[in-house]
Amino acid sequence: MYSRISFALVIAAAAILSPRPAESQPHADSLGILEAVVAQLELERARDDSARAEACGPTMPRLCLPRVTPVWYVRSEAAMARTLAGLMELPAEVEVAGQPEPACPWPSDLAPPGAGLRTDMDLALVSASVAHVTFRQSCDNPRGYMHDLYVRESRFTIRREGKSWLVEEVTTIVS
Numbered sequence: 001m002y003s004r005i006s007f008a009l010v011i012a013a014a015a016i017l018s019p020r021p022a023e024s025q026p027h028a029d030s031l032g033i034l035e036a037v038v039a040q041l042e043l044e045r046a047r048d049d050s051a052r053a054e055a056c057g058p059t060m061p062r063l064c065l066p067r068v069t070p071v072w073y074v075r076s077e078a079a080m081a082r083t084l085a086g087l088m089e090l091p092a093e094v095e096v097a098g099q100p101e102p103a104c105p106w107p108s109d110l111a112p113p114g115a116g117l118r119t120d121m122d123l124a125l126v127s128a129s130v131a132h133v134t135f136r137q138s139c140d141n142p143r144g145y146m147h148d149l150y151v152r153e154s155r156f157t158i159r160r161e162g163k164s165w166l167v168e169e170v171t172t173i174v175s
Helices: 002-017 022-055 079-087
Strands: 071-074 092-094 116-125 130-140 149-161 164-174
Touching: 022 079, 022 116, 022 130, 022 149, 022 164, 071 079, 079 092, 079 116
Parallel strands: 071 092, 071 116
Antiparallel strands: 116 130, 130 149, 149 164
16 A cells, blocks of 8 residues: 555656646746846836936926836737736736727826826747747827827847846837
8 A cells, every 4th residue: 555655656746846848838938038028127127217316306307206107008818918017016907999099107297097008019939049029018198299109119039048038139119
């Protein structure tokens, strides 16, 4: 009896400790890739916050105000964008078809409730060690801004380094 239980425990332990089956690896890769994107976006936000703090003063009083936490409006099928919002601890709502562009979350003192960014992303595994992520955000700028519509699109090239994924290059276009 003990030998059967011992054998069952050994088999169970081997199943738990063995490498993941191939079909679950893409999910692990996707999460690792998203974590690399989060690290890059948080680095960019820290740089922006530092620049805002430096420019804050009597001539630029709005830069002294705290930022509004934007709502990310995502399509119902955009699971990656919702996961990314969760990793960044940002609120995400599924947008309704035909919904107009959300109001931009700036300037902080004029941002209406629910201000946020329509957010979308695509992830493509180019090879076992390279991925491309396209991250796009847009919103309706307030009156007085150069463009009616704010659009930011970033393309990340992410490379596997051992078990981790690291951002190798970022190209961003803002209009």
